Amino acid sequence: MADHNPDGDPTPRTLLRRVLDTADPRTPRRPRSARAGAQRALLETASSRRLSGQTKTIAKGRSRGARSIGRSAHVQARGHLEEQTPRTLLKNILLTAPESSILMPESVVKPVPAPQVVQPSRRESSRGSLELQLPELEPSTTLAPGLLAPGRRKQRLRLSMFQQGVDQGLPLSQEPQGNADASSLTSSLNLTFATPLQPQSVQRPGLARRPPARRAVDVGAFLRDLRDTSLAPPNIVLEDTQPFSQPTVGSPNVYHSLPCTPHTGAEDAEQAAGRRTQSSGPGLQNNSPGKPAQFLAGEAEEVDAFALGFLSTSSGVSGEDEVEPLHSGVEEAEKKMEEEGVSVSEMEATGAQGPSRAEEPEGHTQVTEAEGSQGTAEAEGPGASSGDEDASSRAASPESASSTPESLQARRHHQFPEPAPPPGAAVLSSEPAEPLLVRRPPRPRTTGPRPRQDPHKAGLSHYVKLFSFFAKMPMERKALEMVEKCLDKYFQHLCDDLEVFAAHAGRKTVKPEDLELLMRRQGLVTDQVSLHVLVERHLPLEYRQLLIPCAYSGNSVFPAQ
Amino acid sequence: MALSTIVSQKKQIKRKAPRGFLKRVFRRQKPQLRLEKSGDLLVHLNCLLFVHRLAEESRTNACESKCRVINKEHVLAAAKVKSRFLFLSKN
Numbered sequence: 001m002a003d004h005n006p007d008g009d010p011t012p013r014t015l016l017r018r019v020l021d022t023a024d025p026r027t028p029r030r031p032r033s034a035r036a037g038a039q040r041a042l043l044e045t046a047s048s049r050r051l052s053g054q055t056k057t058i059a060k061g062r063s064r065g066a067r068s069i070g071r072s073a074h075v076q077a078r079g080h081l082e083e084q085t086p087r088t089l090l091k092n093i094l095l096t097a098p099e100s101s102i103l104m105p106e107s108v109v110k111p112v113p114a115p116q117v118v119q120p121s122r123r124e125s126s127r128g129s130l131e132l133q134l135p136e137l138e139p140s141t142t143l144a145p146g147l148l149a150p151g152r153r154k155q156r157l158r159l160s161m162f163q164q165g166v167d168q169g170l171p172l173s174q175e176p177q178g179n180a181d182a183s184s185l186t187s188s189l190n191l192t193f194a195t196p197l198q199p200q201s202v203q204r205p206g207l208a209r210r211p212p213a214r215r216a217v218d219v220g221a222f223l224r225d226l227r228d229t230s231l232a233p234p235n236i237v238l239e240d241t242q243p244f245s246q247p248t249v250g251s252p253n254v255y256h257s258l259p260c261t262p263h264t265g266a267e268d269a270e271q272a273a274g275r276r277t278q279s280s281g282p283g284l285q286n287n288s289p290g291k292p293a294q295f296l297a298g299e300a301e302e303v304d305a306f307a308l309g310f311l312s313t314s315s316g317v318s319g320e321d322e323v324e325p326l327h328s329g330v331e332e333a334e335k336k337m338e339e340e341g342v343s344v345s346e347m348e349a350t351g352a353q354g355p356s357r358a359e360e361p362e363g364h365t366q367v368t369e370a371e372g373s374q375g376t377a378e379a380e381g382p383g384a385s386s387g388d389e390d391a392s393s394r395a396a397s398p399e400s401a402s403s404t405p406e407s408l409q410a411r412r413h414h415q416f417p418e419p420a421p422p423p424g425a426a427v428l429s430s431e432p433a434e435p436l437l438v439r440r441p442p443r444p445r446t447t448g449p450r451p452r453q454d455p456h457k458a459g460l461s462h463y464v465k466l467f468s469f470f471a472k473m474p475m476e477r478k479a480l481e482m483v484e485k486c487l488d489k490y491f492q493h494l495c496d497d498l499e500v501f502a503a504h505a506g507r508k509t510v511k512p513e514d515l516e517l518l519m520r521r522q523g524l525v526t527d528q529v530s531l532h533v534l535v536e537r538h539l540p541l542e543y544r545q546l547l548i549p550c551a552y553s554g555n556s557v558f559p560a561q
Numbered sequence: 562m563a564l565s566t567i568v569s570q571k572k573q574i575k576r577k578a579p580r581g582f583l584k585r586v587f588r589r590q591k592p593q594l595r596l597e598k599s600g601d602l603l604v605h606l607n608c609l610l611f612v613h614r615l616a617e618e619s620r621t622n623a624c625e626s627k628c629r630v631i632n633k634e635h636v637l638a639a640a641k642v643k644s645r646f647l648f649l650s651k652n
Contacts, residue, residue, distance in 0.1 A: 459582030463612050470616035473623060475631040482636045483615070490611060494604065495590040502594060509595040510587075515603035524610055531603075538609055540574050543602045559599070 016090055460487050494518070512547075578605035615639055 010018075467483045468475050501514040519525040524534060535547050549557050583601040587594070596604075618639035623631045 455582065456586070459579050459586070462579050462582070463608055466609065467612045467616050470613050471620050471631055473620055473631050474629065476633060478633040479619075479631050479636045482633050482640075483612075486615065486636070486640050487608075487612070490608070491586055492590060494607065495587055495594075498587075499591050499594055508593070509597055510600055511597050512600055512603055515600060515607065519603075519607060519610075522607075524607075534610070535603075535606060538606055539578075539602065540576060542574055543578065543605075546599050547602055 013094060017094055020087065020091055020094070457484070460484050463487050497521075578602055580605070583608075614643060618643055 461484075464480050464483050464487070468480065497518055498510045498514050501517055502508065502510045505511075505514065516525060516531045519531060519534070525531050532548050535544055539547070546559060549559055549561055551557050578601070580601050583604050584596060587596050587601070587604070615636070619631050619635045622635035622638050623629075626632075626635070628635070
């Protein structure tokens with residue numbers, strides 16, 4: 001019973017121990033029972049006020065212990081070999097149960113309340129919180145239903161602060177919830193820095209997943225393997241992971257990427273940057289608008305810099321010469337991003353880059369999209385091609401843009417994140433700007449009427465679902481389509497009628513009176529059934545409050561007439 | 562100030578009215594008109610009642626023809642019957 005009660009500084013265990021220690025078995029029965037009775041009354045009121053299981057168990061334990069003590073007081077002086085009283089049971093529990101205090105042992109020692117009354121147990125917990133300079137949590141402890149949760153939170157914070165103070169090294173403050181017990185266990189049992197790695201890995205799962213990258217050779221071998229092996233199967237497999245890639249265009253793009261990737265992946269990581277700029281040069285010439293291509297080149301540079309950054313940090317082959325183009329590339333890319341935000345739409349329309357590929361714009365977009373998906377999939381390997389494809393994919397589809405950074409990061413889980421954040425942050429900061437910029441101008445694709453119809457249908461489907469609900473019978477699909485048509489016509493007629501009514505009243509705004517007149521004409525509102533009755537019957541409370549004027553305190557009516 | 566006294570426990574309305582959709586439909590149909598604040602809620606109420614009546618009528622039709630499933634014809638017939646409310650052309 002001591003395990004599931006995280007509330008309070010003093011655990012039930014310690015409190016019970018105190019009870020057992022301090023409770024004098026030689027006291028006569030009657031005063032003890034009277035006191036127990038008083039205790040029980042107090043405890044009941046206290047527990048009724050607060051739904052804390054701890055207090056209840058303590059109360060029960062104490063009252064039971066008191067009663068048993070009283071009962072056996074005149075039988076034996078001290079309960080060593082008593083029969084199975086609750087007192088002895090509890091004692092055995094205390095002795096045998098593992099010392100699993102949720103809090104640090106020092107914090108447990110801190111306030112020592114009187115064990116008689118339950119209220120001090122609460123007070124001391126709040127006192128404990130005060131001592132740990134968390135007074136803002138005290139009012140939260142007074143909330144009855146939320147006692148356990150704030151207690152847990154309190155405990156979490158206390159734990160974190162305390163541990164920060166004590167250990168100053170173990171980052172145990174981050175996830176105390178699930179690991180409170182474990183960490184406190186480890187720290188309480190051995191207060192040394194014996195296991196720094198394990199809590200670290202537990203507390204920072206992000207770091208745990210990324211072991212120190214000493215894979216300089218591995219990445220090179222990986223690159224070479226990727227170059228050598230055929231790329232078709234992984235492409236197809238990895239394409240599926242991209243939610244927004246167009247699968248129909250996938251297969252031709254496999255062949256497109258094949259000539260692309262070997263001859264881009266053939267280069268070293270160092271030479272890839274220079275070669276990529278060259279490739280984007282012809283890409284520039286291919287596209288008539290120079291600005292979008294420039295933008296893409298900048299993007300490509302930035303992404304390549306991003307990829308380069310990862311590769312360089314992981315491989316450790318190249319020193320600063322890669323870091324410099326990385327930073328410069330990132331800066332250039334950022335500037336270009338800011339400048340050419342609007343031209344993204346044009347770029348999309350023209351289908352963006354694809355080095356040395358002159359195709360139709362739509363084909364371009366699709367090709368680049370699919371390639372982008374492939375590129376993001378194999379981002380670790382041929383960083384050049386993936387960089388290009390990343391850029392193009394990001395350009396082409398802002399939705400995949402959000403997925404590409406995630407996939408990129410997922411892919412680079414083998415490499416250190418530290419050098420990544422500076423380029424990664426730059427990339428990511430520019431990326432959220434980019435999807436926003438991209439979404440503002442409407443995409444001039446062949447799917448023109450789609451956005452106009454879909455939200456309309458989506459809204460109608462709401463009512464269609466209501467129809468099927470009201471009907472209470474299974475319906476055919478054609479019947480639902482018929483219902484959609486009816487609803488469409490209904491809306492049109494509704495608007496016409498409202499227009500007529502408003503014009504009749506000499507208004508240009510449709511007011512609720514017009515609506516009421518409409519419903520009266522429809523026969524919904526009669527002299528017996530008023531509009532307010534219908535509103536009350538069919539609309540939820542929030543809407544009712546908005547529609548029906550009601551008087552509130554302070555001589556005010558809402559909504560105002 | 563009256564609404565501020567409401568505890569924010571019940572912000573989740575089941576059966577929300579698609580206010581944005583209704584407003585958009587109205588604006589698209591009659592761009593010259595303006596709809597008042599709570600007007601779209603009443604429009605929503607109207608739609609609810611319309612759909613309700615239509616569903617009831619279709620259900621009656623289906624039960625009369627002893628079908629277990631509501632058919633297109635049932636719905637059509639119901640719409641024709643109820644067209645006196647809305648002057649729906651018989652399609």
